[in-house]
Amino acid sequence: MSLLEVKQVSKLYGTFKAVDNVSFKVEKGRIFGLLGPNGAGKTSMIRMINHITMPDEGTVTFNGQKVDETTQQRIGYLPEERGLYKKMKVGEQLMYLIRLRGLSKEDARKAISYWLDRFEAASWIGKEVGDLSKGMQQKIQFVAAIAHDPDLYIFDEPFSGLDPINSETLKRVIIELRDRGKTILFATHRMEQVEQMCDDICLFNKGKAILSGDLRSIKQRMGRNTINLEFHGDGSFLDELENVRIGNRSTNFAEIRMLGNTNPQDILTKAMENANIMKFELVQPALNEIFIETVGSDNLKDIKS
């Protein structure tokens, strides 16, 4: 049985369909990526999983049980919009938030001291949150989201606004949690950030789930149809290539997505005529490319803007 199962869920806000007949499953012990551009319906979906809002149609089940107040306590949630009570002390605040999740005072105290140590934040326990730096507040927020030892962790845009050090810490913690058998659900529009971490994905666009499944097999299905090219010299030849889409381009690097039956050898020949080739590699497409391809080019303008 899947840990989390979303079945034909729809959510309407007025006449706007924020989530449209979405189904996916999250398996235990995996890292699941809920991906898509801003406004695709990710946060609306997460709110329903958290039982903050109710689906208009369909069901969300957690461990086979329809989500309610009891399943809420088995979920840890780091919302996209972060915030804490500025005037409360770190320790009191964590105690409050964690106890609201159903932990006893004693368990909460242990969890707080464990996680504050883990984030090297133990000395802030008596400080008011408003006096902490932004990076410190972020750490406190992680602790608030994860310390009640839930089965499922939901992180909505977890890396947005994080400094590199905190990003790295969070990544390590996430891997560590997964290795302990916990399940993680990410929601993000920065696909490259989670590409290396996700086991499974579900791509969202305009309220619909347009692609879901095991990331590795999705990529395999796409085949090695992307060229990573590193070169020295004039890159203008790239503009002359036909039947390709170039993403992620810089002065000496290009990610070339071959469309239709383009022969990679032709591209290599053309490149060698114009520049010094440092690296030529045939790879599976990046998640971003997969997304763009699946959504279709007609949709592209909306997404980029």
Add this chain to the structure above:
Amino acid sequence: MNLSKLLLIIKREYITRVRGKGFIISTLLAPIFLLAVFLVPLFIGNMESSSSEVKYVIVDETGVIGPRMVQMNPSRFEMRPNSNVEELREETMEGQIGGYILMPEGLLDGSRNAELFNTGSGGLTLTREIRDNMRSAVREELLTRTAVSDEVKAIFDLRPDLDSRRITSEGETEVNEGVSFIIAYILGFAIYMAMFTYGALIMQGVLEEKTNRIMEIIISSAKPMELLLGKVLGIVALGLSQITIWFIAFTGITAVVGPIAMMMGVGAPDPATMASGDAGAAAAASNFSVPEISVGVWIFFAVFYVLGFLIYGGIFAAVGAAADTPQDTQQLALPIYIPIMIPIFLMMPVITDPHSSMAVITSMIPFFSPILMMGRIAVTDVPLWQSLGSVVLMILTFLALMWVSGKIYRVGVLMYGKKVTLGELMRWLRY
């Protein structure tokens, strides 16, 4: 409804607020203010009588009234042989004397009036004091001339007073009407202020949770109704603590004010000053009595305070949830401020005639009851069906409003970056 969560929410709300500057300051300031309300008139009364020690010179053409007045009130009046008006005028201007009084011959037969010359700084009290003294002197002189008996003189000196007593179910009590009016106002105003300040506190609290986005975390841990009720009850608890502190402070103040008044010599005015018509001190002394608030009134006060709060607290929370910026709250809260303010305007007519049908009806309206029924209870013995009836009505109103507020709160807390209209709020009720 999860009780342990509710308690956690109440506790957080209470503890963070009770340590706040706002609470500490308002809790301390109110008794100080109250103390001032009772003591300032005493001081003023005292100051007036001491500053009015300035002498007034009597220029007496009757030859008899002047000496009588000096004898009556030697600290005020003085007679000088051969004083001339020019000199007196100068002395008055220089401030050496308060002024002078010209008493023409015709004063005794009523054909002329006496004239008071001063720089205009004496005030009404002083004018009244001088006039009273003069009238007494004239009357005494005329009575003496017509050789009436002492009995008749005594009749003229007789001044019976009117004491008012209130009949209550517990028996008769002596009342000082002025004081019970003041108490009605103070209690009504305390509730009014509390609804305003704590209402705004709830509103800001919800808005703050919304704008700093902690709402998203909390709302995924507790139900909106638990949060709303917890918030309101937390602040009710805060208010009750404040009342308790005030009650203790009030008891302390009444214990302290008495002795202070005695020290200042106005607690027990002696007949001499009364007779001499030292109006300032006399007025202060007669106005002064340590006000007593019965336990019953305190209990009603607590009940109305809590209920007033519950009624308005929920609405304020809903407004906070519906708003997106502090400016929005002001606009949205306006319709709430009106029913809070109306009773303050109605207070005077209601407590002056607490049994009029207007008073009964307005004080039974749940939105007005906390202030108006409180005012009536403070000044009179309100029939039980009215006082308890208003309590029941308020409880019902609270439950109905909680349901409405809960709906608005639920939707509002997750709605960011949108200005909400009243029509939209109505739609939320149907979600």
